[in-house]
Amino acid sequence: MLAVTSACGYRLAGKATAIPASVDSIAVPIFTNKTTKYRLEQRLTAAVVDEFVARTKYRIVSDASQAKALLTGDVTEFTATPVIFAGGAGSTFLVTVRMRVLLRDTTTQKLLFENTNFYFREEFEISRGSKEFFPEEGPAMDRLSREFSRTLVSNILESF
Numbered sequence: 001m002l003a004v005t006s007a008c009g010y011r012l013a014g015k016a017t018a019i020p021a022s023v024d025s026i027a028v029p030i031f032t033n034k035t036t037k038y039r040l041e042q043r044l045t046a047a048v049v050d051e052f053v054a055r056t057k058y059r060i061v062s063d064a065s066q067a068k069a070l071l072t073g074d075v076t077e078f079t080a081t082p083v084i085f086a087g088g089a090g091s092t093f094l095v096t097v098r099m100r101v102l103l104r105d106t107t108t109q110k111l112l113f114e115n116t117n118f119y120f121r122e123e124f125e126i127s128r129g130s131k132e133f134f135p136e137e138g139p140a141m142d143r144l145s146r147e148f149s150r151t152l153v154s155n156i157l158e159s160f
Contacts, residue, residue, distance in 0.1 A: 019069070019112055019156070020105065025059040026052065027067035027106070031099070035078040040097070040141065044075065047145035051153045064106060071156075074100040083123070092125045095140055097148065103156055113156045120148045 028049050033041035048071070052060050064070045077098035084092035097120050103113035124140030 019103075022107070023058070023068040023105065023112075025061060025067040026069045026071055026103070027061050027064040028052070028071045029062050029064065031073035031075055033075045035075055037075075037078040040078055041073075041075050043141055043145040044073065044097075044099070044148060047142075047149035048073075048152060051146075051149035055153055056157070068106055069103055069112060070106050071101070071103045073102075076100055084125075092123055093140075094121055094123055095144060096121050097144060099148075101152060115152075115155065118148070118152065120144055120151075122147065 028045060030045045031041040049060050052058055059067075061067050075097060077096065079096045080093045081096070082092070083094045099118040100116045101113070101118055102111065104111055122140050122144035124143075
């Protein structure tokens, strides 16, 4: 039997194994924020919890002593860079968030998932009209958090 493989040059950034059948609950404490962006860790944590609840049958808790697995995260970078200017000020910004994420079996201490460089970007626009001004940063951060959580949960649930 001859097996032929090819490499395309791409690889997944995270490392994961299948989540053991013994894991029926996952603790997701609030992520650590190592940036100056206020409440960013709360948005990201809430989005991850929502995604796990929507897509899995795992019981999600905040206390590690009540769970079979522990998901931790460190927000390591946040930047907001203007990419389009109008009237001398930025009107469209590119927000970048970088994180370190670990999922560990609390019984065996085995590392189930690790990505030390989760990287996400989202654009948002700020209206400069005095009657139309609406701060878009909050909704942009919510969109970024939802996309981050979809990708993270997908990567965790896959076995590779």
